[in-house]
Amino acid sequence: MTTTERPLRADAQRNLERIIASARSLFAEQGAQAQMEDIAAHAGVGIGTLYRRFPTKESLMTALVRERFQEFAVIAEEVERTTDPADALPTVMRRHAEAVEHDAAFQLAMMNLESFHWQGIEEDKKVLRATIARIIARGKKAGTVRANLRVDDYGILMCSTTAAMYFITDKSGWRRQQEIILAGLRPE
Amino acid sequence: MTTTERPLRADAQRNLERIIASARSLFAEQGAQAQMEDIAAHAGVGIGTLYRRFPTKESLMTALVRERFQEFAVIAEEVERTTDPADALPTVMRRHAEAVEHDAAFQLAMMNLESFHWQGIEEDKKVLRATIARIIARGKKAGTVRANLRVDDYGILMCSTTAAMYFITDKSGWRRQQEIILAGLRPE
DNA sequence: ACCTGAACACCGTTCAAGT
DNA sequence: ACCTGAACACCGTTCAAGT
Numbered sequence: 001m002t003t004t005e006r007p008l009r010a011d012a013q014r015n016l017e018r019i020i021a022s023a024r025s026l027f028a029e030q031g032a033q034a035q036m037e038d039i040a041a042h043a044g045v046g047i048g049t050l051y052r053r054f055p056t057k058e059s060l061m062t063a064l065v066r067e068r069f070q071e072f073a074v075i076a077e078e079v080e081r082t083t084d085p086a087d088a089l090p091t092v093m094r095r096h097a098e099a100v101e102h103d104a105a106f107q108l109a110m111m112n113l114e115s116f117h118w119q120g121i122e123e124d125k126k127v128l129r130a131t132i133a134r135i136i137a138r139g140k141k142a143g144t145v146r147a148n149l150r151v152d153d154y155g156i157l158m159c160s161t162t163a164a165m166y167f168i169t170d171k172s173g174w175r176r177q178q179e180i181i182l183a184g185l186r187p188e
Numbered sequence: 189m190t191t192t193e194r195p196l197r198a199d200a201q202r203n204l205e206r207i208i209a210s211a212r213s214l215f216a217e218q219g220a221q222a223q224m225e226d227i228a229a230h231a232g233v234g235i236g237t238l239y240r241r242f243p244t245k246e247s248l249m250t251a252l253v254r255e256r257f258q259e260f261a262v263i264a265e266e267v268e269r270t271t272d273p274a275d276a277l278p279t280v281m282r283r284h285a286e287a288v289e290h291d292a293a294f295q296l297a298m299m300n301l302e303s304f305h306w307q308g309i310e311e312d313k314k315v316l317r318a319t320i321a322r323i324i325a326r327g328k329k330a331g332t333v334r335a336n337l338r339v340d341d342y343g344i345l346m347c348s349t350t351a352a353m354y355f356i357t358d359k360s361g362w363r364r365q366q367e368i369i370l371a372g373l374r375p376e
Numbered sequence: 377a378c379c380t381g382a383a384c385a386c387c388g389t390t391c392a393a394g395t
Numbered sequence: 396a397c398c399t400g401a402a403c404a405c406c407g408t409t410c411a412a413g414t
Contacts, residue, residue, distance in 0.1 A: 008396090008397095009396065009397070011397080011398090012396075012397060012398090015397090015398090033387095035386090035387065035388085036387075036388060036389085037387075037388090045398075045399090046398060046399040046400060047388095047389085047399080047400070048389095048390085048391085048397095048398065048399055048400070049397075049398055049399075051388090051389065051390075052397075052398080055389085056388080056389080057388065057389095111299050111300075111351075112299075112300075146368070146371070148364060148367075149368070150364070152356070152358075152361075153364065153365060153368070155355075156348070156351065156352045156355060156356065156365060157348075157365075157368070159348070159351060159355075160344070160345075160347070160348025160351060160352075163299075163344065163347060163348060163351065164344045164348075167343075167344060167347075168340070168344065170340075173340075176336060176338070176341065177341065177344060177345075179336075179372075180334070180337070180341070180345070180369065180372035180373060181368065181369065181372055182372070183334070183371065183372040183374075183376065184367075184368035184369055184370070184371035184372025184373070185368060185372070186371075188371065196377090196378095197377065197378070199378080199379090200377075200378060200379090203378090203379090221406095223405090223406065223407085224406075224407060224408085225406075225407090233379075233380090234379060234380040234381060235380080235381065235407095235408085236378095236379065236380055236381065236408095236409085236410085237378075237379055237380075239407090239408065239409075240378075240379080243408085244407080244408080245407065245408095
């Protein structure tokens with residue numbers, strides 16, 4: 001999994017991007033039962049090409065999650081650099097949530113991944129996880145984060161916010177949700 | 189849906205119970221991709237019998253959720269009757285969670301229902317929802333529940349706890365999770 | 377009324393042929 | 396290297412026949 005792949009042929013690369021974009025839009029529209037055939041067609045490629053890149057439907061969903069995770073890592077590092085340690089944790093959580101606020105496909109994928117843990121996305125998690133761990137530690141030191149919070153809690157807490165985005169009809173109902181969680185994160 | 193059904197024939201009733209028990213155990217073991225055929229076989233009935241009671245796989249999962257919801261209603265009423273209004277909300281949430289702590293099938297079903305809302309289980313929700321609404325209102329009056337909490341938040345908050353049960357490997361990791369949520373529920 | 381399971385349909389996945 | 400789509404396999408669902 002430490003795959004340092006060499007670049008794809010130009011057309012293949014374009015196809016890959018189209019596939020991902022199509023997957024994102026069809027999953028968002030139709031939910032998890034959007035069909036592989038339809039995604040391929042929407043991307044303008046044969047079904048075989050889709051399977052060449054993503055050997056299973058689940059691997060395609062995972063790819064959607066993975067892309068966002070990489071974005072999450074960038075966001076987390078930026079927040080760590082630029083935000084007061086006392087506010088950093090709530091800030092990342094909000095920024096991460098906002099990053100996927102309109103990505104129904106991601107929200108869906110998070111809930112449908114057969115065994116997600118936030119462990120699932122092995123490599124991508126590492127950097128992100130390390131950054132989050134530091135942010136949490138500093139928050140504790142600053143006295144704004146409850147002592148018994150663990151890094152592993154982060155994933156599920158975020159997961160529950162994305163679920164809220166997907167389920168709550170009210171446009172930005174997830175914010176009230178997250179506000180509750182953020183309040184709970186503070187020391188007693 | 190205001191179906192007041194007359195009782196099933198004795199053998200049919202027994203089959204129904206077996207089907208539900210089998211579904212619970214197979215979903216718990218194998219996740220959502222447990223097969224209808226296998227569930228029928230495990231229950232000792234033909235596949236046709238399974239479909240006679242549950243016209244789709246999703247309706248079978250919904251049934252598992254529905255049973256628990258009825259139990260939830262009973263629990264909520266009991267808590268309302270016997271617990272200090274100031275503590276009632278955290279108490280129901282804990283008791284509801286404990287009720288499904290070992291029911292992996294329920295946890296899974298909650299996450300897989302195509303459009304859950306907690307709205308999904310129409311009739312069963314009503315009583316439960318009304319009780320929860322009163323508990324929340326009294327909690328606010330007692331000053332132990334934040335003012336901007338809505339009844340509809342309850343479902344998603346609980347949902348995130350069941351997700352935690354399913355995902356967190358740590359035996360009772362969901363308790364720490366819920367503790368955070370409960371803390372967040374209190375006024376600022 | 378209820379049960380059964382063979383048959384059907386749909387959709388995820390494979391693979392031989394093509395550039 | 397990569398693309399294609401017909402063919403295959405699996406599994407959810409139906410329905411004609413049986414008690």
